[in-house]
Structure formats: structure tokens, C-alpha cells
Amino acid sequence: MKYILALDQGTTSSRSIIFDQAGRVVATAQREFTQHYPKPSWVEHDAEEIWQTQLRTAKEVLKKAKLTAKDIAAIGITNQRETTVAWDKKTGKPVGKAIVWQDRRTAGFCDQLKAKGAAAMIAEKTGLVVDAYFSATKMRWFLQNNPEAKTLAKSGQLAFGTIDSWLLWNLTRGLVHATDVSNASRTMLFNITEGRWDKELMKLIGIPASTLPEVKPSSGFFGETTLLGGRIPIAGMAGDQQAALFGQVCTKPGMVKNTYGTGCFMLMHTGTKKITSKNKLLTTVAWQLGDGPLEYAVEGSVFIAGAVVQWLRDGLGIIKHSSEIEPLAAQVPDTGGVYLVPAFAGLGAPHWDPHARALMSGITRGTTKAHIARAALEGIAYQVTDILTAMQADAGVKLRELRVDGGASNNNLLMQFQADLLGVPVVRPVVTETTALGAAYLAGLGIGYWKNPSDIATQWQAERRFLPSMKASQRKALTAGWNQALERTKLE
Numbered sequence: 001m002k003y004i005l006a007l008d009q010g011t012t013s014s015r016s017i018i019f020d021q022a023g024r025v026v027a028t029a030q031r032e033f034t035q036h037y038p039k040p041s042w043v044e045h046d047a048e049e050i051w052q053t054q055l056r057t058a059k060e061v062l063k064k065a066k067l068t069a070k071d072i073a074a075i076g077i078t079n080q081r082e083t084t085v086a087w088d089k090k091t092g093k094p095v096g097k098a099i100v101w102q103d104r105r106t107a108g109f110c111d112q113l114k115a116k117g118a119a120a121m122i123a124e125k126t127g128l129v130v131d132a133y134f135s136a137t138k139m140r141w142f143l144q145n146n147p148e149a150k151t152l153a154k155s156g157q158l159a160f161g162t163i164d165s166w167l168l169w170n171l172t173r174g175l176v177h178a179t180d181v182s183n184a185s186r187t188m189l190f191n192i193t194e195g196r197w198d199k200e201l202m203k204l205i206g207i208p209a210s211t212l213p214e215v216k217p218s219s220g221f222f223g224e225t226t227l228l229g230g231r232i233p234i235a236g237m238a239g240d241q242q243a244a245l246f247g248q249v250c251t252k253p254g255m256v257k258n259t260y261g262t263g264c265f266m267l268m269h270t271g272t273k274k275i276t277s278k279n280k281l282l283t284t285v286a287w288q289l290g291d292g293p294l295e296y297a298v299e300g301s302v303f304i305a306g307a308v309v310q311w312l313r314d315g316l317g318i319i320k321h322s323s324e325i326e327p328l329a330a331q332v333p334d335t336g337g338v339y340l341v342p343a344f345a346g347l348g349a350p351h352w353d354p355h356a357r358a359l360m361s362g363i364t365r366g367t368t369k370a371h372i373a374r375a376a377l378e379g380i381a382y383q384v385t386d387i388l389t390a391m392q393a394d395a396g397v398k399l400r401e402l403r404v405d406g407g408a409s410n411n412n413l414l415m416q417f418q419a420d421l422l423g424v425p426v427v428r429p430v431v432t433e434t435t436a437l438g439a440a441y442l443a444g445l446g447i448g449y450w451k452n453p454s455d456i457a458t459q460w461q462a463e464r465r466f467l468p469s470m471k472a473s474q475r476k477a478l479t480a481g482w483n484q485a486l487e488r489t490k491l492e
Contacts, residue, residue, distance in 0.1 A: 002073035005061070006436035007162050008056055009079040010240065011100065011262045014053040015438040018072075021449070023459040024435060029060035036097060041104035041345070043099035047085045049429070050163065051170045058228060069230025076236035076443030078208075078243035078435050079163035081186045084138040086149050086211075087166070087332040089157045092174050095149045095354035098163075099138040102263075102303060102345050106137035107354045117203060123190045125198050127274070127283030128229035129352055133301070135162060136188035136205045142204060143161040146260065153208055158213040162186070164237050166229035168222055171234060176223040179213040181294060182242040190215070192274065192285050195294055217441040218242070218287035236443030240435045241265040242286050244414030245297060247438030248403045248429065251453045256391070256399060258384055260408035262310075263348070264302035266387050268395060270451040271295060277281050279390035280350040286356040289445060291455070298394055300349035304358075305380045306408045308342040312376055318369045326411050337362040340375040342383075347489065350390040362481070377411065381418040382482045388422060401425045401465075412466075420470035421479070430461040 014033065019025040020306035031053040036044040062068065082101035087094045088447070110130050113119065116223040119130045128134055139160045142149040152158035161169065163177045184190040184197070184475055189207060191198040197212055203425040216222060222234040238246065241259060245267045253474040258264060267286070274283055274296045286297040302458060309325050312318045339361050361373070392399055401424055408414055409428050419426040431437055444450045 003065070003067065003071055003073055004076060004362055004440040005058065005074045005448060006056060006078065006440040006443070007167060007441065008240075008436040009050060009054055009077070009167060012081045014050060014057050015436065016057040016142070017433055017440070018061055018065050018067065019437060019440040021044070021055070021442070023431060023437060023456070025431065026060050027065035028433070029057040029064060031057050037409070043100040043103040045083065045100055047087070047094040047098045047166055050098070051167065054167060055170075055227065062228060063466045069228045069232050070230070072232050073449050074233050074235040074447045075225065076439030076441070077164050077167055077234065077239050078238055078439035079167065079183070080182060081162060081239035081241065082133055082135050083163050084270065085161050085166040086139070086142045086146070087164065088152055089159050089174070089177075092169065095142065095152065095158070096146050099141065101133055103138070104132045104345060104354060106141055108134040109137050109140065110354070116154050120203065122188060125193070125201060126245045127192050128188050129280060131280065132350060132354060134186060134188040136201070136207060139207050139211070140205050142492075153211060156210045158211045159213070160207070161213050163328050163377050164239070165213045168234060168237070171225040171227060174225040175448065177213045177386070178216050178222055180216055180218040180237040180352040181285045181288045182218055182238045186217045186239055191292070192289060192296070194284065217290055219289045219432065219446040221446065232448060234443070235443070235446030236439055238287055238439060238442055240296065241267055241299065243438030244283070244405055244435040245269060245286060246441055247434030247436070248405060249453070249457045250403065251457065254395065254397045255403070256388070257403040257405065257434070260305055260404065260406040262305065262307045264305035264380060264384055265299065266384060266391065267297040267299045268391050269295070269297050270395065277394045278463060279394050280352050281387070281390055281394055288385065298391055300391060301379070302387065303345040303381040304342040304349045305383070306406070307344070308340070308376045308379065311342070311344070311410070312373060318373060325373050326379065326413050329377050329413055332368070332374055333371040335362070335375040335378060336364070336367060336371045337481070338367055338371045338375040339482055340372065340379040341485050341489045342376070342379050343489045349387055351492060359485060359489045361485045361488060377414045378417055380408065381421050381435070382479070385421045385479070399424050401427050403427050403429065405429065405432045415466045419466040419468045421460065421475060423468050423475070425468070426466040427462050428464045430463045
């Protein structure tokens with residue numbers, strides 16, 4: 001029997017997971033890597049460290065599962081999106097540190113683009129809002145501020161890529177410089193109607209065509225690697241949120257998933273129909289299967305979700321381990337009127353306020369660390385509810401259920417509060433590693449390991465359904481308090 005290896009390169013760790021034909025996890029390996037914060041609102045990663053941790057986990061997971069390269073039918077790659085790497089095509093060495101999706105250093109240039117009146121054209125072509133979150137302005141920053149990048153670009157030797165491209169380049173020993181349509185659609189340079197890099201946008205932002213990867217379908221042959229002891233085809237690739245949408249088998253229009261990771265990302269599949277949001281949500285490419293049509297999704301992003309728990313642990317020292325937050329929060333029946341808006345990196349959808357800052361309100365002398373822990377968890381759920389309200393308005397579809405995944409989806413207190421706020425069931429699947437599973441499914445489909453998406457759909461199973469139990473009046477009062485706290489984060 002053969003297996004699929006998924007490489008899941010996230011914001012704080014690199015993981016490798018082996019799946020069997022039934023979509024079950026066989027073995028997993030994970031390594032954290034360093035987060036660099038050189039200046040306020042700057043976030044960087046060492047691209048070389050990312051590659052080394054990813055390669056190490058791939059070797060470790062094979063060893064754990066007692067398998068060799070011969071047992072692996074294909075590799076699928078999924079990755080933290082928008083994080084941008086620049087490297088030398090000849091040496092394969094990175095030029096400076098990678099600029100992470102959370103990094104806000106290009107917010108000023110984004111303001112200039114808006115002042116120029118470019119926002120409408122960018123939204124029309126890319127489905128995105130003008131924001132420092134996306135890759136194009138990060139690429140421009142390298143060209144403006146890194147002399148080596150500037151020199152290499154002039155001689156056609158500079159390569160730009162999101163993390164998927166960087167891993168693929170290394171796995172194929174520099175033979176393939178490519179990305180997939182889902183990752184390309186997050187750069188602010190990709191025309192999501194025509195399915196190609198847009199010359200007008202490249203000129204506007206100043207990105208040479210020679211630096212960009214070739215764009216391929218999400219499921220299909222990308223190349224092969226010989227670094228794991230034999231030849232293995234790389235046959236699937238998607239940005240983490242699109243991969244999770246696929247792993248949750250949200251392959252029919254109107255199906256929605258939310259991933260609770262470092263940030264929160266909610267996607268609604270809209271099929272081959274591109275919905276333009278009237279509520280500041282993003283229109284993005286979901287995937288392309290082989291030579292099939294582009295499929296789309298509407299997306300809302302919460303920049304800080306699980307990261308607020310890390311802050312309670314590392315910044316405030318309220319907890320020693322992230323797993324302690326649920327029992328601590330459960331010590332109190334409610335937050336005692338405390339609201340925590342975790343706008344550490346500004347506010348994402350549907351607000352898009354890069355200048356907003358985090359805030360805790362409603363603190364009294366009776367506030368304890370349990371109240372703060374509970375307010376932190378509830379702050380995640382409120383942000384998700386704001387996005388879902390906007391999403392339903394855009395699509396004109398009433399949500400029937402929300403499929404959830406990611407680390408914090410294992411927090412029962414948070415999931416129950418989420419169901420209460422939304423007023424619909426929140427459903428957690430048996431396999432919560434849906435990001436890696438989606439990459440595995442795309443790779444498996446790419447080589448015929450699975451026949452088609454409906455072959456995969458039969459594998460999805462619910463582990464637990466959280467049913468709403470809160471009264472509408474209470475929901476209304478809590479939401480009003482949240483909206484007041486939200487207003488106070490804005491630095492006007």
C-alpha cells in the first residue's frame with residue numbers, strides 16, 4: 001500500500017504528515033522555528049531555517065512510520081500564505097530574511113497606492129484590498145531596500161516566491177520555480193479572472209516578470225524530489241486556507257470552513273462563480289484541479305487568533321502552556337464585562353484598519369486572570385462572527401453549519417461560545433489536520449491515487465457538533481459590548 005506525504009509549512013512550525021488512502025493520519029513530525037521581530041510591526045523568518053525544519057520533519061515522519069520513499073505515492077505542499085522570500089537563482093541562497101504575512105512595514109506604501117486611486121483597479125483584477133498583508137508590496141520592499149536584491153533583479157538572477165515556491169525550489173534542487181493558482185492569488189499581482197500574472201499590476205508596483213514563478217494548477221505534476229531516498233512526484237500545492245477548505249471537503253458552493261490557527265481564516269466556496277464582496281471581504285482562487293476551471297472562494301481573515309493565547313503565555317505569563325487556557329477560562333461563568341480585542345497587527349476583515357491597536361476594556365478591581373483568559377477566547381469568536389455576518393450578506397446564503405479546524409478548534413469552551421454567537425451548529429471533524437489533508441488530497445488527485453473529489457467526500461466525518469444554546473437577547477447584549485470595544489481600538 002502506498003501513502004501520501006503532506007508538507008505543512010506554517011507560521012510558527014514546519015510539519016510533515018503521512019496519510020493513508022482512507023485519509024487517516026499515519027504519522028506526524030513537527031518542529032518550531034524562530035520568529036524575528038527586528039522593529040515594531042515587523043515580522044521576519046529565516047527562509048533557510050524554514051527549509052531545514054521542513055526537510056528534517058519529512059525525514060523524521062518517514063522514520064516514525066517505518067516507510068521509505070518507495071512507499072510514498074506523492075507529496076503535497078501547503079504553506080503559510082503571503083510570506084515572501086527573495087533568493088539568488090544561481091546559489092539558491094535567500095537574500096535577507098523572509099517578510100512574514102503579519103508584517104506591516106509596507107502599510108505606508110499601501111496608503112500611497114490608495115491615494116493614487118489604484119484600490120478599485122487592484123480589487124477588480126485580484127479580488128484583494130490594498131493591504132500590507134499581501135506579497136507584492138513585500139517584494140517591492142526588497143527591491144527598494146536590499147542592495148543585493150536590486151543587483152540580482154537587474155541581471156535576471158533574483159527569484160521571488162511565497163513559501164510553497166521556496167520549498168519546491170529546494171525539493172527539486174533549483175530545477176523548478178513555480179507556484180499554484182491559490183498562492184498566486186494572494187500576491188496582489190495575479191489576475192484571478194484571466195488566471196495569470198498581470199502586467200499592469202507588475203508595472204504599478206515595480207516587480208520584474210523575471211523574478212516571478214510559473215503558475216500551475218493546484219493539483220497536477222510540479223516536479224519530483226530525490227532528497228528522501230528515492231524519486232517522489234510533487235503533485236499538489238495550495239495555500240494553507242484553500243488547502244483546509246479542500247480538506248474539509250467544502251467543494252460545493254455555499255460550504256464554509258474556519259481555521260483557528262495563529263490567525264483565523266474563514267472561506268466560503270463559491271464554485272466557478274467569482275463573488276465581488278460589498279463588505280470588504282476578499283475574493284480569492286480556491287483551487288484549480290488539473291486542466292479544470294478556476295474555482296473561487298470568499299475569504300475573511302482575523303490576523304490574531306491563537307496568537308493571543310501565545311501572548312497570554314509569553315507576554316503576560318498568565319499561563320505556562322497554551323493548553324492551560326481552557327481550564328483557566330472555565331473557572332468563571334463569563335468575562336465579567338471584560339472584552340479583549342486582539343488587534344496587535346491592526347484589524348483584518350471586515351474592518352481593514354492597519355492602524356488599530358489591541359485593547360482590553362471593562363476591567364474592574366474584581367477582574368482576575370480567568371476573566372482575561374475567557375475574554376481572550378471570546379475575542380476570537382467575536383471576530384469570526386463579524387466575518388461570517390459579512391460573508392452571508394455577500395453571498396446571500398444563510399449558513400447551515402460551520403466546519404472548523406486548526407489547533408484552537410480543539411478548545412471546547414471556544415467552540416461552544418462560537419456556536420452560541422453564530423446561532424448555528426459548529427462541527428469539528430475527526431481529522432482536524434485538514435490543512436495537511438487538503439494538500440494530500442490535491443496531490444493524490446494529481447496522480448490518480450484518489451479518483452475524484454466525490455471519492456474523497458465520503459471520508460469526511462464529524463467528531464463533535466456544538467449546538468447553540470444562548471438566548472437571542474443575551475447574544476445581542478454581548479455583541480453590542482464587543483462593538484463598543486471595537487470602536488475604541490481605532491486610533492483616530
